[in-house]
Amino acid sequence: MTSRPPSALTIAGSDSGGGAGVAADLKTFEAHGVWGSLAVTAVTAQNTLGVHAAETLSPELVRVQIGAVASDIGVDAAKTGMLGTAGVVEAVADAVRDFGVRPLVVDPVMVSTAGSRLLGPDAIDVLRQRLLPLAAVVTPNLAEAAVLAGREIGDRDSMADAALALADLGSGVVLVTGGHLDDDAGTAADCLLVQGGRPEWIEAPRVDSPHTHGSGCVLSAAICAELARGMEPADACVAAKHFVTSAIGAALALGAGPGAVDPGWERRARG
Numbered sequence: 083m084t085s086r087p088p089s090a091l092t093i094a095g096s097d098s099g100g101g102a103g104v105a106a107d108l109k110t111f112e113a114h115g116v117w118g119s120l121a122v123t124a125v126t127a128q129n130t131l132g133v134h135a136a137e138t139l140s141p142e143l144v145r146v147q148i149g150a151v152a153s154d155i156g157v158d159a160a161k162t163g164m165l166g167t168a169g170v171v172e173a174v175a176d177a178v179r180d181f182g183v184r185p186l187v188v189d190p191v192m193v194s195t196a197g198s199r200l201l202g203p204d205a206i207d208v209l210r211q212r213l214l215p216l217a218a219v220v221t222p223n224l225a226e227a228a229v230l231a232g233r234e235i236g237d238r239d240s241m242a243d244a245a246l247a248l249a250d251l252g253s254g255v256v257l258v259t260g261g262h263l264d265d266d267a268g269t270a271a272d273c274l275l276v277q278g279g280r281p282e283w284i285e286a287p288r289v290d291s292p293h294t295h296g297s298g299c300v301l302s303a304a305i306c307a308e309l310a311r312g313m314e315p316a317d318a319c320v321a322a323k324h325f326v327t328s329a330i331g332a333a334l335a336l337g338a339g340p341g342a343v344d345p346g347w348e349r350r351a352r353g
Contacts, residue, residue, distance in 0.1 A: 088310040089117045089156055091183065092303065093148060093174055094163025094191075095124035095136070095200070101342030102296035103163060107303040109345040113325075114307035119155055121147035123174075124166045124200075130295065130339030133198035138166035141173035148174070152181035159309035161187035161302050162213065168205040175212040185218035185309045188253070189302035190226045206230070215252030218315050221302045222248070224260040238274075238283075245276040255315040257284075257323075259301065273323050277316045284320055286327040293333035293341035300345050301326045 092107035100106075104120045111118035123144050127135040151157060160183045165171050178186055190209055192201040201209070210230055214220055228235045230251075231244035245256045256276040273284040304322035309315065332347035344350065 086156070087115060087117045088158045088307075088312075089119060090303075090306050090310040091119045091121065091148070091151055091157045091160040092163065092306070093121045093123060093144070093160060093165075094189075094299070095126055095138075095166065096122055097296075098127050099129045099295075099336070099342070101130075101336065102299045106296040106299040106342070106345060107161065107163065107306075110300050110303035110325075111307050111310075113345045113348060114304065114311065116158075116307045116310050117155075119151045119157070121151065123170050124164055126164075128194070130337030130341060132339070133194050133200075136166075136198070136200070138170060141167075141169040144170055145173045145177045148177040148183065149181055152177075152183055157181075157183050158311075159185050159187070159306045161189060161306040163189050163299055163302070164191045164200045165205065165209070166200065167202050168208045171205050171208045171213055175208075175216060178213075178216050184216075185254075185315065186216050187302050187306045187309065188213055188217040188220045189298060190214075190220065190222050190230060191298070192226050192229065210251060214248065217253040218309065219255045219257060219302075219305055219319060220248060220253040221257045221259065221298070221305065223298060224258065227258045241274055242276070242281040245274050245281060246279065249276050249279070255319060257301075257305075257319045259298065273319075275316060275319055284323050286323055287331075289327060289330045291330055291333050293335055293343065294330055295340050295342040297326055297330055297343045300329050300343055303345075 097103035231247040308318035329343040
C-alpha cells in the first residue's frame, strides 16, 4: 500500500468536449502527479464550436460534494472555475470556510471563449465580496479583471491598476492573463503577477495558435497542483505559466472549431 499523493480539488463545470472545466483540471492534476477530486457545479453541452446548453447544479449539492471530499480524502489545494449562479458562489464560499479548504485558487470564469455567459450578473458582487478574499491566488483574464476591478483595461498601466485593485480585495496573489504585449525577441509578456503590492511581468515564448480552448482552466489547475505539492503561490504561478505555454504549443486540433490545449504534453513528448 502506498501513501496518498498530494490531493487537489476542482470546483467547476463540465465540458462535454473534454477541453475545459473539470476534464481539463483533472488532466492537469494527473500531469503533475496530484490526485484529482471534483465537485461539479454545472453541466454543459459544448464542443469546439461553442456552448449549446448549460444547467447549474443546486448550491446544496455543490456543498455536499466539497464536504464529501474534504472530510474523507482530504484537500491539499483547491480551485474554482465555472460557478454559474450567486447561490453556488455563496455555497462554495461557505464550504471553503467551513471545511477548511485551503489554499484556494479562484479562476473567475464569466464568459466562454465562444462568448457564452457562464456567470450570472448578480453573482459578480458575491464573487468579489465572498470568494476573492478567501483566495491564495486569483487568475482573471483581462475581461474578467476589468469587470471585477470595475475599470477599463487598455494598456500595461491600467492592467497593473486593476490587478492591484483585486489584490486589495484580499487575494494573496493576483495573476492577470491576456496582455498580449510582445517584444521583438519572440516572447510574450502577457501575464502580470501581483504579490505584496508589487507588479511583475512574466515572460514566456510566444505561441501563435488558434487552439487555446481550456488554457485558462489548465493555468489555474496547474497553479492548484503546484500548491498541493507545497510550492509557494507566486512560484506556482510562474511554473504554471510555463506549463500552459507548453500545453498551448502541443494543442490538439479537435473538431471544426478552436482545438484544446494539451495538459498531457510532457507524457506525449516522451512517446
